[in-house]
Amino acid sequence: MKVAEEIYQAYLNRHRLVTDRSVSVSSVGEELCIIEGTPQETVILKVNLSTGQTSSLVNVDRVRAALRAETGREPPYRGLPFDQFIGTKDGRVEFDYGGSRWRLDPVTSEVERACATGKADCATPRTWLRSGIGGYLIDKAEVPEVLSPSGDWFASVHSDNIVLRSTQDGREQQLTMCGTPDRYWDIEAQRLKPLAGRYRSVFDVVNPWSPDSLTLLAYRRDVTSVFHIPRIHWLKPFEEVDYVPFQKAGAKLDCIEPILIDVRSGRQIPVQIAEIDDRYIQWLGWHPTGSIAFIIVYTRDLKSAQIVAVNRETGAAHALMTESSATPIKIQLEEVFSGAHGFHLLPNGEGFLWLSSRDGWNHIYRYDIAGQLLDQLTEGDWPVYEVSHIGSDGFIYFTAAIDTTRPYDLHVCRVPLSGGAVEQLTSEKGIHDPHFTHGGFAFLDTHSSVDRPKRTELVRADGTHLRVLSEMDISRLKSFGYTEAEEFTVKATDAVTDLWGVMYKPFNFDPSRTYPVIEFIYGGPQLTEAQRFFSINSRKYLNLVWALAHLGYITFCLDARGTPGRSKAFQDFVQGNWAAGIADHIGAVKQLCARHSWMDARRVGIYGHSWGGHASTCALMEAPDTYHAAVSSEPGYDPWQYILSEPYLDAPQKNRAAYDQANLIRQAAKVTRPLMIVTGTRYNLVTSAAMKMTRALIEAGIDHEFVVVPDATHHFVGVEEDYLLLKLTRFFDRHVKNRIAA
Secondary structure (H helix, E strand, O other), X not given: OOOHHXXXXXXXXXXXXXXXXXXXEEEEOOEEEXXXXXXXXXXXXXXXXXXXXXXXXXXXXXXXXXXXXXXXXXXXXXXXXXXXXXXXXXXXXXXXXOXXXXXXXXXXXXXXXXXXXXXXXXXXXXXXXXXXXXXXXXXXXXXXXXXXXXXXXXXXXXXXXXXXXXXXXXXXXXXXXXOOOOEEEEOOOEEEEEOOOOOOEEEEEOOOEOOOOOEEEEEEEEOOOOOEEEEEEOOOOOOEEEEEEOOOOOOXXXXXXXXXXXXXXXOEEEOOOOOOOOEEEEEEXXXXXXXXXXXXXXXXXXXXXXXXXXXXXXXXXXXXXXXXXXXXXXXXXXXXXXXXXXXXXXXXXXXXXXXXXXXXXXXXXXXXXXXXXXXXXXXXOOOXXXXXXXXXOOEEEEEEOOOOOOOOOEEEEXXXXXXXXXXXXXXXXXXXXXXXXXXXXEEXXXXXXXOEEEEEEEEEOOOOEEEEEEEOEOHHHHHHOXXXXXXXXXXXXXXXXXXXXXXXXXXXXXXXXXXEEEEEEOOOOOOOOOOOOOXXXXXXXXXXXXXXXXXXXXXXXXXXXXXXXXXXXXXXXXXXXXXXXXXXXXXXXXXXXXXXXXXXXXEEEEEEEOHHHHHHHHHHHHOOOOOOEEEEEOXXXXXXXXXXXXXXXXXXXXXXHHHHHHOHHHHHHHXXXXXXXXXXXXXXXXXXXXXXXXXXXXXXXXXXXXXXXXXXXXXXXXXXXXXXXXXXXXXXXXXXXXXOOO
């Protein structure tokens, strides 16, 4: 029988214990096709969208023979030697095999390399370093070159200037000449897209080229007035120091000047926006005609947003729509860092959709191209999460928590563009993630819940189920020891509002025993923490809440008031007071321990990362009789340190009292229980505050643990992550599991 430590380690890497085949669907000519089968016998099937019946698109034996003739070696397995493909409009199939891109004719089974020798390298996007996703993170990130719609040029930034690279011969052409480290050119290339209903994000490519590939929307970013702070690189042969721009609360932001560049002449056309100081400015899209570019301008407190239309030839700009609110109209993490603005241009160019919480819930509004409001397409006491597809059939497809009895389930829905009743197209509980096929006649519905593994189905656009494409096999996971995660509800401190969470138990759970308890908390207004899907991650940190239970704990996550995903009022609960939501967490622990005799109220710990690091320490300070130990990794103790605080506390010049209240360093003497602080040295947003907190604890004579991970960024990886988890588990074993109650 496997021991707890072995099961814990297996659960940290549980993606290795499941079989989860990805599904590739594409249109080949007028046919909708899918790849199906195990690697031993992969085939491509045509799907009849009326009946759901399938037939083979290609002759597998003939394709294998053609590849053998071209490469001189036998393809692996017995089926098609690839599991992803792209269909072309001329009815061919493109796929990668043996390090090359191939093109297949389904009728003749003939194959040929898609690119001539040498040309393939020129047509493959390379990467370049951008100054953080959204431009507001310290560490530069590798992003892909941006391909023009014509396929002729890649755009990127090198040595602070925009460079074009030919896809034909790799020739480079510098498009700007005046960039410097403090006044550099920038283009959008990749955004961090939050996954609806999940505590995860993926990278999403964006393209600021005009449809005719003749104009590029770029930015001139001026950071000369932004704080530059030192960052020490300790692990090099000789220590090095560099100075990086750092946007502090209340101080100057980057000055972002959007500029249209004519790639034929290099002519630069400044966008004529009246105010660009202390604004967040991002690209939204191009009108289908290419005559107008759309950008969005936020005030830095995110209490006002303006959608602006820009004339491509003159740079003249006028506001299409302005929305303002007493509290942030959008989530800063999603808008500024990820570019998930909730703006969707209609394919015909006659108007746009806008997601807004102006009536208290996030809903879809339709505008004409002149910026006149035409209709509110959705309404009710439930939020829309995102628009998934704008169909040629006259429907808008979107995900929403439309089932008010289960407020965190996400379903696929649709509503007529012209207005009308909302239809819910999916029914099984959990998180549904739709991916629409070319033409929008069907979608892949990938869905799961906390107690049900992932399944992917092919569904017609009207909600008719056609067939199951794949199901996650968790038999190996079960063989290691398995107890289903459970959802629960408790009441907020108002005794009225239902709060939802997810709980995890040990593999050998025995209700006659009592178990120590660990709460995982984020608590910020940007993210929900509880994973309401069947969470299988490659990052150990995201698996920790479930894995730790197998060391003999009851673990849980709760999304209390002050977090997103519910009503605007629910999220705004912590506006001006970050600690307001902590009382809901304290109350939840008490309710759960009173409800379940197997939860030991005398042994409770709490853990949080980033904003959750602030929240976990705050909970330890506010409720030492409830929480007996805390681990706070990368904690944002000082709200003055960065711009993340501004939408929720206002500028420090306007609300000094709120900043003082949220600054936990000033309250260090309130720590009376064991606390471990973990920080890396390369992410100055939190490193400085962690140093100041440990100094304040030292001066107050308070014993605590301070763990420094040299050269680690905000998210620990590899051996850094292993070390964090080692320290965390041993800390909780000492101070929670083996705690002797007074």
